[in-house]
Amino acid sequence: METAEIRRRWLAYFEARGHTVVPSASLIYDDPNLLFVNAGMVPFKPYFLGEQQPTWDRATSVQKCVRTGDIEEVGKTSRHGTFFQMNGNFSFGDYFKEGAIDFAWGLLTTSQADGGYGLDPELLWPTVFRDDDEAYALWRDRIGVPEARIVRRDEEDNYWSMGVPGPGGPSSEIFYDRGARYGAAGGPAVDEDRFMEIWNLVFMQDELSAFRTKSDFDIRGPLPRRNIDTGMGLERMASVLQGKDNLYEIDEVYPVLAKAAEMTGRTYGAKSGHAATSSHPDDVHLRVVADHIRSSLMLIGDGVTPGNEGRGYVLRRMLRRAVRAMRLLGYRDHALPQLLPVSKDRMKASYPELETDFARISQIAYAEEDAFRRTLDAGTTILDTAVTKAKKQPSPQLSGDAAFQLHDTYGFPIDLTMEMAAEQGVQVDEAGFRFLMQEQRDRAKADAKAKKSGHADVGVWTELLSLGRTDWQAYEHLSVEASVVGLVRDGERQQELEPGATGQVVLDRTSFYAESGGQIADSGDIVTDQGVLKVLDVQRPVKGLVVHTVQVQDGPVRVGEQVQAKVDPGWRVAACQAHSGTHVIHAALRQVLGPSALQSGSYNKPGYLRLDFAWGSALSPETRSEIEEVANLAVRKDLPVSAQFMTLPEAREWGALALFGETYDEQVRVVQIGGPWSRELCGGTHVAHSSQVGALTLTGESSVGSGVRRVEAFVGMDALHYLAGERAMVAELSGLVKVQPAELPARISELLTRVKDAEREIAKLRQQQVLAGAGDLVAGAKDVFGVRYVGHDAGAASADEVRALVLQLRDQLGDATPAVVAVTGVSKDRPVVVVATNAQAREWGVRAGDLVKVAAGVLGGGGGGKPDLAQGGGSDAGKTGDALTRVEHTVGETVTAR
Template sequence: MQTADISRRYLDFFAARDHTVVPSASLVSDDPTLLFTVAGMVPFVPYLTGVVPAPYPRAVDVQKCIRTNDIEEVGKTPRHGTFFQMLGNWSFGDYFKEGAIEYAWEFLTKPEAEGGLGFAERDLWVTVYETDDEAAGLWKKIAGLPDERIQRMGKEDNYWSTGHPGPAGPCSEIYVDRGAQYGPDGGPIVDDTRYTEIWNLVFMQDLITNVTGKTQFDIVGELPQKNIDTGMGLERVAFLKQGLENMYETDQVRPVLDVASALSGRRYGADHDDDVRMRIIADHVRSSLMLMSDGVRPSNEGRGYILRRLMRRSIRSMRLLGFEGPSFAELFAASRDAMKAGYPEVETDFSRLSQIALAEEETFLNTLSAGTSILDLAVSKTKAAGTPQLAGDTAFLLHDTYGFPIDLTLEMAEEAGLEVDRPAFDALMADQRARAKADAKSKKQTLADVTAYSPFRSLGETVFTGYTDLATDSTVLGILVDGHPVTAAVAGQTAEVILAATSLYAESGGQMPDKGRIVGDGYVLDVLDVQKPVPGLISHTVQVASGEVGVGVAARSEVDAAYRRGATQAHSGTHLVHAALRQVLGPDAHQAGSLNRAGYLRLDFGWNKALSTETKTEIEEIANTAIRDNLEVVTREMPLDEAKALGAMALFGEKYGDVVRVVDIGGPWSRELCAGTHVATSAEVGMINLIGESSVGATSRRVESLVGMEAFRQFAAERALVNELTANLKTRPEQLVDRVGELVTSLKAAEKKIQAFEQKALAERVPTLADRAGRIGSNLLVAEHVGALASADELRTLANQVRTRLGDVASVVALTADVGGRPVAIVATSPAAREAGANAGALAKRMAQVLGGGGGGKPDLAQGGGSDLGAIPTALDAVRAELGA
């Protein structure tokens, strides 16, 4: 049974049972807290949580997903894949446990000839939550399962939640027994390789709170609306129904594996390690193709980083198979052909996708060459020091900064007689995985490819002095122009400049980069951007204002003091607003992103509804009270574990090392991990003025605020406006709202009267215009310019009334007017005129051509216009000529 056939059967089965078929959402999740759609339920979260009313009572879908948290298991187990498809059926307050179990059992056991999957009932086992007697009873009642094939498990396995306070509930998982040759007897509680899970039925019935972990929460009641959320792994079902050993051999994946085998000359099934490598290639190439088809491009952060990692793991696996040349042209074409039946976009857009893949492959093959040189140097230094182990941070630097795979580092170190401190590397990798989930900030300037920075980064980290100094003397380590190293840059050029030390802050943690300049003997550089293209390295994008700057010369970085002051006010202001939010809304209002620049801050936080005016005022008042109280701002560096023990909050998008910087405002009142620049006391923030609050997703909100002098200027501008209004309206400030309301009411009444007068005036013009009708050919024609009118609607009304006035005779009314300084033409024809061949649409189009514009419409009524008021007489003559011809 082909994979596409399983999908079709599933959708057809539930569609026949009144489920709305919902197309797959993009792999790029709308949820700002997620990089990808990591599970089939992600697109339905707003409905499941009740944030958004469900548009249908029940639904069915096949959702494409990406999940890389188990990437190291890919190829090693039968069922781990980074790209997978989830079959799901959903009930939003409609059917519940009994319906979900009935549908699942029927679809799984229904004969293939009747549209089901035809699994043998004797091979199916289920698990239920340890206290869910209802579900266990339903499995007995509906499926007739004996007690030994209904196994109970705890929260870790059989209870679902989002990880946050809100909806949750027990689940029931369905397993297929693959046979004694795959493991011991005893059901899934004994062995989950022999007993392969294929379907999870979540019974969303509980409300939970005090969530501190996957199994740590309190159930505080039942949900008013109970939902069903199910997910069945399509790839798992496919390899079982196709009689295969694993998902990598199914019809949508195996073709890529076969191409990898053919290119490398290694036979699949002959060697375990080679088999794992071929499976990795098959999985990762498919995942990469699907990600690119949803708009993701390889990069060094966020979604692009995940894609790049998948592609580079594929290239590395081909090298381990003994194939060192380009392979993506063949591999991606094979994946396209395997996937196009289910996802036609991979074929229609393949030319673009292929270009991206081939460019990434070429870049990484070059990176491998450069990384080999760097590793050789590290090996030499390690051996010279008499150390038997290559340091874990060296291996990680090669991996994270230069894209050099760890398995290649291990292999080459072993050849040199060295080991690698793998535990230290693995610890750094764990931190990197967490960082990779953070949404990437778009960079204002295009930075060079990561490999271009390796010579500079190998010299050590850039020293940042900007916490204490606004100017720093240093040396130019390197210059890049268009991504390539050069020895000098001259006036007028844009370049990247790498310094040994800098006082200029690089964009990070939501804080925008400093403004300033770099100066030296005979040159001035205006700083356009400051970024960290690789960890530990700061790059300045500059415009050479004058002179010539060269590698090795002295350089002085100078921060724009006024801009830095505003930026520090904004960043400290963000901490104040965050603390105020949590004080008012509670701990669920956790920061999920920010942006700080001089005079302005923006903060995203987890919340699912708009803030009331009263709530915003309260948040603003708490933040400004903290400013008034002149709280001390203290920054400290300490081990990460110690900082967390103190209650310091780790924020979305930040990257943390073993030693972190903790920023306290008023002691524990606000305590966060933060590498940004800050004021010395809260009073220096000056003022917080919330100017906006909006939605950035189903469960996220955004507040915006002006800070410091910008906040004051906004208040001053509003005060000036109030003063002007009170003076003009001759009223007091506290009476202004009522006075404006009175004026609005009076204005609306006046507008109605004016409209009535205008309609009366138009009607009075109808007889005069009708009396001017003259015969041309078989028609009476009124061709007149009526002067200035407020709108085209008025002209249309006038033309219709004149046509009615002329009665049943064959008549054509062609009127023009000046509407807002532009000519407008309306043509109306009577039935008799149309029978005689007059067409309003054609006549209006002809007039519009003369007026320098366009037009047209129906045969009875049409409109045109243009830009040349002086051409109106000629346009009216054109109508006369058309009718007289």
């Protein structure tokens, strides 16, 4: 049974039993504690925490998940993977243990012909929490599982919590016996390789008041409403139903592994006899490729782009690990164009959007591979330099610092560093590298822990939300009468905020737009009977609650007081122009560049917008002009702008674009400009007709990562002010060079050519001037213990001029006797020194590289080079004379020490 069919049967089974099918949330989820969705229950967490009320009593989903905590272990075992899919069924105060157990047993054991999975009941082993007699009895008496196959386990295995105070409860896991060839008999307590967990039923019934460890917590009492949260690993079930040993061999993963093996000429498992448990490097690398290609496909599909921080860094790391693994398997050509389409073809049955969006996805992935290949080339050069230096040591070794720098700064993987260093007979201080890596991980964990502790910060907002949701009227009104529901300062609820204080205000209703979807919050005032509160920011710390950060100008303000929330009308108009302008630019990009130029992020505020979109190369001036023209023509057409609410499936069927990383309710708001020309899911504020956007002027276009570009623009009056400034600048330049504006480019080009010609002539004259006294300098050469020495300060001279003089002086000194030349110069307030020696001097042990290091040290810098010619510099231009004197002394010391 293919994975897509297992998925379909799951949803159909629970939908037929009264569950609402909830689409998978994006892997990018609006949760400050999570980098990615890492469990099937994450989108339902607000319901379990009581922050929101679900619109249904029963739900089911197949949720996309990514876990990257043990990414280094991927491929080394058959268990570790990054992307997976979690089947879940959920009850919110509806059925409880009996229903959850009935549903699970029914789906697992119903024959495949009747829509189930058709597992042999004799091979299923339930586990229950140690003290959960109710679940034990249900399995024994209702389902009929023999007591010998029902296992009681402790908190570590069979009690679930979120790791913080909140809901928790015992769980019941279902294990499948894969047979004697996988391990010892005796059930999951004996061998969890043979007995593989396939389903976890969580009975959420307790309220935890303190949480110290996984097995050490306090239970305050029962939850007011009991819930069910279950999770079945789709890949695990696929391995069972497809008769495969592990997730790497199921239908959605193995084709990529097989393609990688074909490309590299390797055979999976050939050198180990058993691929599933093989630790042979070839098999490990092939599993890394299979896992990371699929994970990267899904992450890019959900809007992640490669970068150096957060989610982008995880994606970049996985793409590069896949490319690196192919390289270690001996494949040097571009790998992703052959591997990524294979993964897309296997995943599109469950996620058809991967095919429709593949042009964008592949563009981003292939650009990252190109960037990494360049990194490998650059890193190889740096590595070769470091290895050459290391080989000069008595015991050749590349330091841990050098290996870490290659890894951290250049993205050069440690195993590639070790492999290439070993080829040249150099060891790598792996222990030193691992120490530095662990330090970095510890810092990251500390940071993550600090962020996770922020979960407690929502407590005060949850309390205020329990008093009622904010009646949000930003779409309808700029000013509303309201009552102060709560006041907060430094995270603590207050009864009053005094004049001069900065804090947060929660109103029962508001007209202020809270920052979201790239649009910043409204500006304005909250007016009381006694004074004014300046609104500094507006946010939604929990869904349903709007919080205003204010500075009390006059006051005080008290809980329960009647106020007026007044948005600055000019601010709102300009904000609407910018947000609608963002939609117009996005539509123009797609019209000019094609449908793959999808927005991946935006930011807009009154008068300004920026938009990130998927594209692999810089836009030409002509393309930028065309995009700008299409956008302004849309503005001139006075296209109608409208917004309406509908279900998410209806919006998708209507062709509305959903922005990556956004979290949408069952009911979504679709904003369209000119009908299907621009149709996006959006919660922002907008103009009524496109003409109200005003002028749109693109001011910049740049790269913000592999396969992602950014355009910036001014909007409305700010665009006109920008153009007026450009016009004034053109007028000023035209006046300075005394031509008409249309003639300005040609005139500036002519002037630049003349300036360059003049600079070349000046440089030529200066060089002639520097060289003119060479004969006198040779004639005045000193005798330093048999070496003819010329030391000269050329004053204001460039490095090239100094070098030319040094070479001419050495040539004139000839090779009859040992000779050394040292010349200093100063260019742009920075001193430079060049030293040259002839063959006779080098035979006497006098080397230019050694001498230039001495001189550069006096100048406060460094340098180096070959024995015959070397160059250095520094920061102290006042010590050129001292540097030359020091060179002369060193020549004497070297000669006399022979």
